[in-house]
Amino acid sequence: MVDRPSPEPAGLGRRSFLQLSGLSAATVALGVTAPASADATPRRPVPSGAFALGVASGDPVADGFVLWTKLAPEPLALDGHGGMPPYDVPVRYEVAEDERFRKVVRTGTAIASPELGHAVHPQVRGLRPGREYFYRFRAGQEISPVGRSKTLPTGPAASFSFATASCQAWYHGYFPAYQDLARRAPDAVVFLGDYIYEYGILAGGNLWKQGVTVGPEHGVEIETLEQYRLRYALFKTDPDLQAAHAAAPWLHTWDDHEVQNNYSANTSYYGITPEMFPYRRAVAYRAFYENLPLSLNSLPHGPDSQVYRRFDVGRLARLNLLDTRQFRDPVPVDEADRLSETRTIMGPAQEKWLYDGLKRSPATWNLVANGVVVTAVTDDRVEQWDGYPANRRRLISAFEKTSNPVVLTGDIHRAVASELKADFADPSSRTVGVELVCSSIASDGDGAETDNYAKDWLQHPYVKFYNARRGYVHATLTPTELTSEFVAVPYVEADANAAARTVARFRTPAGSPRLEAL
Numbered sequence: 001m002v003d004r005p006s007p008e009p010a011g012l013g014r015r016s017f018l019q020l021s022g023l024s025a026a027t028v029a030l031g032v033t034a035p036a037s038a039d040a041t042p043r044r045p046v047p048s049g050a051f052a053l054g055v056a057s058g059d060p061v062a063d064g065f066v067l068w069t070k071l072a073p074e075p076l077a078l079d080g081h082g083g084m085p086p087y088d089v090p091v092r093y094e095v096a097e098d099e100r101f102r103k104v105v106r107t108g109t110a111i112a113s114p115e116l117g118h119a120v121h122p123q124v125r126g127l128r129p130g131r132e133y134f135y136r137f138r139a140g141q142e143i144s145p146v147g148r149s150k151t152l153p154t155g156p157a158a159s160f161s162f163a164t165a166s167c168q169a170w171y172h173g174y175f176p177a178y179q180d181l182a183r184r185a186p187d188a189v190v191f192l193g194d195y196i197y198e199y200g201i202l203a204g205g206n207l208w209k210q211g212v213t214v215g216p217e218h219g220v221e222i223e224t225l226e227q228y229r230l231r232y233a234l235f236k237t238d239p240d241l242q243a244a245h246a247a248a249p250w251l252h253t254w255d256d257h258e259v260q261n262n263y264s265a266n267t268s269y270y271g272i273t274p275e276m277f278p279y280r281r282a283v284a285y286r287a288f289y290e291n292l293p294l295s296l297n298s299l300p301h302g303p304d305s306q307v308y309r310r311f312d313v314g315r316l317a318r319l320n321l322l323d324t325r326q327f328r329d330p331v332p333v334d335e336a337d338r339l340s341e342t343r344t345i346m347g348p349a350q351e352k353w354l355y356d357g358l359k360r361s362p363a364t365w366n367l368v369a370n371g372v373v374v375t376a377v378t379d380d381r382v383e384q385w386d387g388y389p390a391n392r393r394r395l396i397s398a399f400e401k402t403s404n405p406v407v408l409t410g411d412i413h414r415a416v417a418s419e420l421k422a423d424f425a426d427p428s429s430r431t432v433g434v435e436l437v438c439s440s441i442a443s444d445g446d447g448a449e450t451d452n453y454a455k456d457w458l459q460h461p462y463v464k465f466y467n468a469r470r471g472y473v474h475a476t477l478t479p480t481e482l483t484s485e486f487v488a489v490p491y492v493e494a495d496a497n498a499a500a501r502t503v504a505r506f507r508t509p510a511g512s513p514r515l516e517a518l
Ligand code: FE
Pocket: 167, 168, 193, 194, 257, 411, 412, 413, 440, 443
């Protein structure tokens, strides 16, 4: 939990009560918990259908996870408030060991307030490690759908399964990949960025998804908190996305489109002034927090948010989630700038945090989830780690002393499997780890088996697989191997029911990480 100054509550009486009850005013106002009196206060009406955006869980640890929902009976209401009246609503939650809630093990209440778009993020603790739980919410007479979550294991866990996903441009297609992912119900889902896109959505332009229309309010690039909220709501109306959230805990990081295409720290790619861009970041980061199952540690403070963080899956795996947007140096002005030794995509503090965490890791597998491709492809891909070669050398040299590094990436809307080389310029150099790049869920529409970019990637002997269909990655870790499956769908624009199939499988042996085609 974050320890920081809380906003002054209204009146000393309320403040004293909160202090006596052991709750901080901040965690009440932030939808994490509620004072004991919340269940007794007179209820104001909760509109029917308040759980239209579904439920989610995330940031799992060994004894708990964060639960999430956001009350929105009319998700697409123009003001971004989802049709909720402008008052606080207590939201009750239950966590059970069984799907029918016969064995409820935790209950509690969080306050959904208009300030946070009526989102709640209760943090459930005190559960048992490595096991499945079910949860649901109640607000007034409204009862939510049931979600499934899972705590992380402790000790020498025998296996852990996860999926990676990214880039869900709602307007480019349906989400059949999520239908398949939800059926698989992995132990966790790692989301790698581009949960929303900020672009205007225009019929006859980028609205490729068949059978849907959107109002003119969606036709402009989003800029305000209300617009970001409405954009998340639009994407979250998708039933397969809701099903995937309800199927497993998610761990989120972000890329550029959660704010604006190709931004770097405080530099807009489109000339928004350095005075205005922090405002844009602040509202975008705020909407990101409101809409996802993140812990209070990731609550933004103005234009800053703590999104890089790590999770230990017993001694089997350590998962480091990176933030490769908030601290990156801008696009290089010339080749000398690109090659500068001081250039960083992570920022110095995050680099130190990562290298320390890798060095001290007790885990067999060290996963690094990040927004953009690490593998060397072409020097002009300056948005990827190709634009930050000095930072990549520091990362690779940390990997050389790390047990089984595995990089998880999205962003390119293509599926790629590659081996990470000690020196990418020398293909005979040692393989230090692997990178698994998931394709997009919907961005770029139907796609094809291959495309014009394939040769840029496949020219390198360390790139073992390339596919330009939509899809996701499903992976299973054991103490001796990582099995990765690239799942693809044949189309997304026509409807949501395209059948997913596995288009490639690889085995990565522990102790000698590389890609062996299965
Ligand atoms: Fe994308």
